[in-house]
Amino acid sequence: MKNVVKHYAAVHVGNPAKSFSASEGNEAERRGWDEDTYRLKNQDMNNHYDITRKHLNFEINGEGEIIPLGSNPIPLHERLNRRLDQLGFKQYKDKNNPSVVADNSPNCTIGIIISGDHEVLTRLAYGDQNIDFSLKTSNANIRLKQGIRNWAKDTYAWACERWGAENVIGFDVHCDETTPHIHIQTIPVAMTKTRGRASASSEKAKKECVSFAGVWGKNKYEFNAAKEQIHTDYHDKVGYKYGLERGEHLSMLSPEERRSRVHKNKAMLEAERQSKKALAQSKAEKKAVEEEKARIEDDMKATRQRKGKVEKELEQFETYANAIRIEEKDLMVPKLDTNPIVTKAAMDMQAELDKPIPSFGRKEWQAERKEAAKRIFTDMQTALLQTKAAQKEEILKLGKSLYQQAKKDIAATIEQNKQLKKENEQLKQRIARLDEKAVSREKSRADAAERRANEQTVRANHEEQRANEAENRLSKIEQFLRQAGISEAFENWSRLSVLVEDAAKALATWAHSTLNIFTPKDEQIIGRGIIAKCQLDGLDPSCETDRQKAASGIADMADSIVGDIGKFAWEVAVCRIVQLASEITIPSQSQSLGGSNGCADELTNWDGTKKRRHGW
Numbered sequence: 001m002k003n004v005v006k007h008y009a010a011v012h013v014g015n016p017a018k019s020f021s022a023s024e025g026n027e028a029e030r031r032g033w034d035e036d037t038y039r040l041k042n043q044d045m046n047n048h049y050d051i052t053r054k055h056l057n058f059e060i061n062g063e064g065e066i067i068p069l070g071s072n073p074i075p076l077h078e079r080l081n082r083r084l085d086q087l088g089f090k091q092y093k094d095k096n097n098p099s100v101v102a103d104n105s106p107n108c109t110i111g112i113i114i115s116g117d118h119e120v121l122t123r124l125a126y127g128d129q130n131i132d133f134s135l136k137t138s139n140a141n142i143r144l145k146q147g148i149r150n151w152a153k154d155t156y157a158w159a160c161e162r163w164g165a166e167n168v169i170g171f172d173v174h175c176d177e178t179t180p181h182i183h184i185q186t187i188p189v190a191m192t193k194t195r196g197r198a199s200a201s202s203e204k205a206k207k208e209c210v211s212f213a214g215v216w217g218k219n220k221y222e223f224n225a226a227k228e229q230i231h232t233d234y235h236d237k238v239g240y241k242y243g244l245e246r247g248e249h250l251s252m253l254s255p256e257e258r259r260s261r262v263h264k265n266k267a268m269l270e271a272e273r274q275s276k277k278a279l280a281q282s283k284a285e286k287k288a289v290e291e292e293k294a295r296i297e298d299d300m301k302a303t304r305q306r307k308g309k310v311e312k313e314l315e316q317f318e319t320y321a322n323a324i325r326i327e328e329k330d331l332m333v334p335k336l337d338t339n340p341i342v343t344k345a346a347m348d349m350q351a352e353l354d355k356p357i358p359s360f361g362r363k364e365w366q367a368e369r370k371e372a373a374k375r376i377f378t379d380m381q382t383a384l385l386q387t388k389a390a391q392k393e394e395i396l397k398l399g400k401s402l403y404q405q406a407k408k409d410i411a412a413t414i415e416q417n418k419q420l421k422k423e424n425e426q427l428k429q430r431i432a433r434l435d436e437k438a439v440s441r442e443k444s445r446a447d448a449a450e451r452r453a454n455e456q457t458v459r460a461n462h463e464e465q466r467a468n469e470a471e472n473r474l475s476k477i478e479q480f481l482r483q484a485g486i487s488e489a490f491e492n493w494s495r496l497s498v499l500v501e502d503a504a505k506a507l508a509t510w511a512h513s514t515l516n517i518f519t520p521k522d523e524q525i526i527g528r529g530i531i532a533k534c535q536l537d538g539l540d541p542s543c544e545t546d547r548q549k550a551a552s553g554i555a556d557m558a559d560s561i562v563g564d565i566g567k568f569a570w571e572v573a574v575c576r577i578v579q580l581a582s583e584i585t586i587p588s589q590s591q592s593l594g595g596s597n598g599c600a601d602e603l604t605n606w607d608g609t610k611k612r613r614h615g616w
């Protein structure tokens with residue numbers, strides 16, 4: 001039974017944020033990006049930006065209009081601040097640096113990325129135009145199709161219905177990367193009751209307020225459930241229209257689909273897509289050549305059959321012609337009543353002709369027939385010589401006519417045989433040319449595949465060399481510490497390294513599980529690893545930003561040992577460890593651990609708000 005290929009939508013909900021910088025907003029809108037920017041971005045092998053397709057990018061503004069990306073006069077980060085001002089939302093500022101948002105300020109924005117199957121979205125965006133995803137040739141002549149605009153409009157309508165058009169502050173469609181996708185930047189706004197006294201008979205008035213918990217859930221479990229539900233909602237409203245299935249968790253996929261979703265960089269994915277495309281084209285061409293070759297072989301077989309039939313008929317004809325060959329001198333007889341004589345001779349000749357041709361001893365049979373024919377005609381001649389002038393002219397004309405007709409038939413058969421030989425040679429030449437072309441194409445494809453494999457091997461060797469150099473440097477540091485006699489510091493450093501390694505192993509193991517959140521044991525191991533990583537790298541564990549840097553470092557270590565895993569599952573694992581790093585609270589060196597304003601009062605919730613002693 002043939003497997004049905006499914007095409008999936010992809011909805012990625014980012015981490016909640018307190019704000020974002022102008023440079024982050026400019027990256028989403030491609031503001032100020034020039035050729036140097038694209039070149040620097042592509043130095044990272046995981047990036048695949050094509051400046052020749054920059055003109056295809058677009059966005060949808062607050063009025064629902066499609067405009068070129070980055071042409072909105074108000075940058076994205078300013079649109080965020082304006083909408084927050086309209087809602088009366090005031091971010092907490094750091095007391096030591098009033099221009100920076102404080103760590104305990106509530107989260108007020110979140111980004112969502114919408115994408116899907118590469119084949120479906122590229123067909124919507126480019127139709128049957130020939131796109132070069134290898135960045136080797138220009139795509140400046142490519143024009144965007146209406147299909148991608150329709151998909152973006154439907155997605156925009158869904159986002160506005162879900163979060164409110166005024167709260168969708170950014171809707172950017174990127175067509176200059178490998179697969180077209182959408183960046184949506186939203187502000188979580190919910191209706192909340194106003195504070196103050198109210199009469200017993202009336203309800204409190206409601207107003208719009210920034211409320212991450214009101215939109216995405218009051219805790220991380222509700223947040224995870226909301227992220228799961230968003231996949232279903234998007235499929236029911238938009239995805240099904242474009243043949244995109246709902247994205248599924250890795251544990252729900254078949255083993256084949258799991259292997260097809262391994263975590264790879266975009267350059268490798270594009271190389272695989274190009275290889276698969278070339279392989280499919282090669283198979284199609286090979287099949288066409290084989291079908292043409294089979295058809296030609298059938299024609300050759302039919303030709304050989306016709307040739308054999310003609311040769312058999314020719315051989316039989318020549319045999320009979322030799323048996324009844326008559327010369328003019330043999331027909332010079334007198335004009336007498338020769339009917340009885342000729343009748344007898346004809347009957348004798350017919351008797352000889354009726355004798356079957358044997359399979360073996362054909363030459364002997366032919367000699368016997370010739371001798372018998374000669375004897376019959378000799379007897380007939382003896383009888384006919386008695387009447388020299390009888391029917392001389394009539395017999396002579398008849399003999400000449402038979403002789404000329406036999407020569408014409410034989411000449412026609414020989415010519416037909418020559419024509420069949422010529423057609424046979426032409427068919428052989430056509431087959432030879434087809435074989436040469438097929439071999440040439442297959443050799444070219446094999447050479448190209450070998451070159452790509454060599455390039456990937458070179459990159460792999462380069463990465464292995466870097467890893468060996470890093471390991472050698474680490475060994476030298478250990479040796480130096482031992483030689484210097486700093487045993488206590490070295491032992492402490494070793495213990496911290498073990499904690500970090502254990503955290504990376506725990507994260508890699510959890511990524512392969514079907515759990516949505518860390519177990520208490522996982523949280524303990526990974527949390528200790530994050531703090532240890534901060535101490536090893538000289539970071540401040542009381543600073544959330546430094547903890548997230550340490551968490552990213554552990555995620556990089558886990559990425560090298562996690563093995564075969566889907567991209568979506570790995571992104572969830574990275575999201576979980578970064579979220580855990582945000583939840584961890586460590587008192588700063590200047591902060592007192594006692595008193596009424598101690599550590600418990602300064603803890604923060606998962607959504608950024610302060611955590612009090614009495615819970616949420």
